Amino acid sequence: MLRLENVRKAFRSGQDIVLALGGVNLDLAKGDFLTVIGSNGAGKTTLLNIIAGTILPTVGRVSVKDRDVTTLPAYRRAQWIGRITQDPLAGTAPMMTIAENLALASKRAHRSLRLAITRRKRREMVERMLSLGMALEHRLDDPVSLLSGGERQALTVTMATLAQPEILLLDEHTAALDPANAAKVSLLTQEFVERLGVTTIMVTHNMEHALALGNRLLMMNKGEIIYDFNGGEKGSLTVVDLVDLFSRQHIVDDELLLEAR
Amino acid sequence: MALILIHAAEQGLLYGIAALGVFITYRILNFPDLTVDGSFVTGAAIASSLLVTHGFDPFLVLAIAFAAGAVAGVITGLLNTRLGITDLLAGVLSMIMLYSINLRIMGRPNISLLRTDTVVRIVAREFHSLGNMSVLLFVTIVTLAVMFILVFFFKTEIGLVLRATGDNEHMVIAQGVNTKRMKVAGLALSNGLVALSGALVAQYSGFADVGMGIGTIVTGLAAVIIGGSLIRSRKVVWMTTSVLIGSLIYRTAVMFALRYGYVIGFQASDLKLVTSLIVIVALVVPAFRERMARRVKTC
Numbered sequence: 001m002l003r004l005e006n007v008r009k010a011f012r013s014g015q016d017i018v019l020a021l022g023g024v025n026l027d028l029a030k031g032d033f034l035t036v037i038g039s040n041g042a043g044k045t046t047l048l049n050i051i052a053g054t055i056l057p058t059v060g061r062v063s064v065k066d067r068d069v070t071t072l073p074a075y076r077r078a079q080w081i082g083r084i085t086q087d088p089l090a091g092t093a094p095m096m097t098i099a100e101n102l103a104l105a106s107k108r109a110h111r112s113l114r115l116a117i118t119r120r121k122r123r124e125m126v127e128r129m130l131s132l133g134m135a136l137e138h139r140l141d142d143p144v145s146l147l148s149g150g151e152r153q154a155l156t157v158t159m160a161t162l163a164q165p166e167i168l169l170l171d172e173h174t175a176a177l178d179p180a181n182a183a184k185v186s187l188l189t190q191e192f193v194e195r196l197g198v199t200t201i202m203v204t205h206n207m208e209h210a211l212a213l214g215n216r217l218l219m220m221n222k223g224e225i226i227y228d229f230n231g232g233e234k235g236s237l238t239v240v241d242l243v244d245l246f247s248r249q250h251i252v253d254d255e256l257l258l259e260a261r
Numbered sequence: 262m263a264l265i266l267i268h269a270a271e272q273g274l275l276y277g278i279a280a281l282g283v284f285i286t287y288r289i290l291n292f293p294d295l296t297v298d299g300s301f302v303t304g305a306a307i308a309s310s311l312l313v314t315h316g317f318d319p320f321l322v323l324a325i326a327f328a329a330g331a332v333a334g335v336i337t338g339l340l341n342t343r344l345g346i347t348d349l350l351a352g353v354l355s356m357i358m359l360y361s362i363n364l365r366i367m368g369r370p371n372i373s374l375l376r377t378d379t380v381v382r383i384v385a386r387e388f389h390s391l392g393n394m395s396v397l398l399f400v401t402i403v404t405l406a407v408m409f410i411l412v413f414f415f416k417t418e419i420g421l422v423l424r425a426t427g428d429n430e431h432m433v434i435a436q437g438v439n440t441k442r443m444k445v446a447g448l449a450l451s452n453g454l455v456a457l458s459g460a461l462v463a464q465y466s467g468f469a470d471v472g473m474g475i476g477t478i479v480t481g482l483a484a485v486i487i488g489g490s491l492i493r494s495r496k497v498v499w500m501t502t503s504v505l506i507g508s509l510i511y512r513t514a515v516m517f518a519l520r521y522g523y524v525i526g527f528q529a530s531d532l533k534l535v536t537s538l539i540v541i542v543a544l545v546v547p548a549f550r551e552r553m554a555r556r557v558k559t560c
Contacts (some may be wrong), residue, residue: 052435078437091435093428095495096421103418104425109436111418143495163436 001199002028002051007060009046009223020046021057022223028165033200033214037207037242042220044203048169051201053077056099066167066169079108082165082198084156084173084189091156098136098155099125104132105159128158132188151182157185161192168193170202172244207239221249264393269516271397274404276480280508281411281501283481285451286551288489289415291427292341294353294448295478297455299332299359302474305457306363309372312379312464316503319380323460329450330456333359334512338445365421371470374555379464396465403461407454408501414450415497423447424497440442455481476533479540484508486543511536 009021021043028034031048033119034045049055050062053074062070064080069256084091092101102125121222129137132154136147144152161167174182181217190213193200204210210217217234219227219242227245279301286294311317311325333355340351355498364370369507381396386393394508425433426443433440449474463469488507492499518527518535 072548073439075434075437075439078435083435091432092430093425095428096425097495099422100424104421104433104436107418111422113414113417113419113436115416116418116421117416 001032002031003061003063003066004025004047004051005055005061005063007047007050007062009043009050010058017133019223021050022241023057024058024062024223024225026218028167028201028226029112031197031200032216034202034216034218035210035214036201036203036218036220037205037210038220039246041222043223043255044220045171046203046223047220048083048171048203050145052081052083052169057111078165080166081162081169082163082167083169083197084153084160084171086172086175088149088152088156088176091159092144092152095143097141097143098129098147101142101159102128102162105162108163119169128162132158134184148181150177150185151176153181153185154188157188157192161196164196166198168198170200172203175205207242211237211239211242219245265516266513267393269396269513270509271400271429271465272462273512274505275458275461276512277404277484277505277508278407278461279455279457279477280481280504281408282451282454282458283478284449284485284501284504286410286455287482287485289424289427289443290451292348292444292448293336293352294334294451295349296333296337296355296448296452296476297352297477297481298361299356299454300330300455300474301362301459301462301477301549302363302471303329303333303359303366304459305469305473306372306459306471307456308368308460309374309463309469310367312374312377313372314368318382319378320463323380323448323457325470325492326454327457330459331453333456334448334450334452335445336486337452338448342441342444345370360471365376367469367471367505370472371468373469374464374469380461381465399467400461404505407457412498412501419446436527476536479537481539483511483536483543485510486540490543532539 004024004026007021007024008019011018011020023144024043024047038044046055050057053069053072053076058072060070061068064077065072069077094106096104099117099122103121106121107116125140126137129140134154136151144155145200147155173189174185177185184210194261200214202209202213211234215231215234217227217229217237218225226249264346270531277299283294283297286292308322308326311322312319328417334394336358337355340346340354341348342519380399385395386400388398389397415424422433422438423443423446425436426447427441430440431442459474460502462473484507485504486507487510488503488505489500491506492501492503494503507525515532519529522528
């Protein structure tokens with residue numbers, strides 16, 4: 001489904017050149033659920049950016065469904081790739097209403113001069129919002145800027161479902177939410193991933209999540225994949241094992257260790 | 262007195278179409294577009310020269326003016342999205358290029374339409390039973406038609422994408438949209454309307470002049486801001502209505518200033534200075550108010 005071959009990304013910072021990704025190889029089959037952990041600056045977000053097409057790799061090849069997409073612009077890749085970031089403000093248009101945001105996500109190809117929100121579509125939207133259990137069904141005509149972070153992120157996940165991507169990129173998408181909302185959005189995402197069997201890459205700082213979810217786990221450091229655990233191997237891992245592996249690599253990251261406690 | 266108000270209303274509505282164009286770029290696309298100072302004249306220039314030298318139908322030239330304005334908008338859009346020139350500079354460059362082009366179109370700095378048939382004259386002739394009101398009625402119908410077409414457009418699938426492009430571009434890209442193309446389309450629509458307004462104003466006032474577009478962006482902004490401060494709504498139908506009301510208020514104020522302003526030493530040539538000052542105040546006041554509110558809260 002998704003293949004990265006020797007992907008490198010170098011950023012220029014003043015006189016220096018920083019290698020954000022140093023030759024990453026990755027092959028995901030349809031339905032794979034990959035979790036990625038690593039300290040800050042390990043290259044996790046750069047990896048997602050390169051897959052989504054918001055930045056281009058310096059060297060290497062990215063292919064989706066055996067098609068080379070290395071230089072395909074982000075908007076063209078959006079037909080296969082959905083993405084939810086940490087920032088609850090990123091995935092929705094604030095001045096527009098909930099209904100308008102949902103309408104934007106539900107019609108993605110061959111947009112025309114037909115009315116975007118018909119009565120039938122509104123009924124579907126009410127159903128969708130009812131299933132969220134956040135009382136948003138009465139607020140379809142409220143601008144999204146009035147919603148809380150948790151509500152906006154739940155809406156973003158719903159919009160991603162409507163789009164029915166084949167690859168879903170989750171970039172710490174619950175990190176900015178309070179625990180209750182984080183749990184809700186997390187559950188919502190899981191349901192979505194299981195129901196559609198979408199190939200998923202989830203970047204997280206939460207080692208428990210990284211272990212509990214998915215069938216494959218990557219540990220990254222300094223732009224490289226240092227560990228890659230599959231199915232069975234991953235199942236037998238514990239948080240303690242992960243912390244152990246981290247310290248063996250001399251990766252000291254307060255955030256990671258705090259999460260692990 | 263009544264006649265002044267009728268004229269102010271007519272002009273408010275005709276310039277209101279240009280203000281709707283400015284509204285599209287400034288409020289919807291979040292793209293401060295200075296092309297309008299040029300494209301307004303392009304509309305007037307094309308309409309006048311086709312009427313005078315080629316004897317075109319006065320209604321047909323309105324459509325041609327719209328198309329010409331749209332092309333100007335596309336050029337600004339391409340300068341910005343394909344060549345990476347910043348939005349303000351792209352607009353300024355187009356505006357300056359249009360100055361020369363407009364002179365080419367007209368062949369001279371101004372064209373009189375006094376001996377030609379114009380839409381205004383046709384309407385006044387056909388509906389002479391309505392007397393003074395015939396032109397106002399026609400202008401109202403045209404402007405409201407433009408407004409309602411816009412309102413409908415912004416509810417369509419493409420219209421929704423255009424609005425979202427100005428609101429959260431990254432999100433729109435993630436929805437599989439080429440936002441560069443949407444910006445170009447929005448600029449085309451905006452400048453098309455501005456040129457249409459220019460063509461109507463030329464036919465209304467009986468002449469086209471190469472300098473008649475100076476300050477279109479500022480008067481457009483004045484209408485958008487005055488209207489927006491009176492009607493605070495996020496609904497497109499209310500936002501567009503507010504733009505027209507803003508334009509009507511602005512034109513009425515201008516009329517009175519020109520007619521009675523001499524009492525306080527006001528000259529017609531001061532108009533652009535005063536308008537710009539009004540826009541500056543209107544732009545600064547909300548930000549200032551917000552800062553004051555925040556200061557009170559933190560105390």
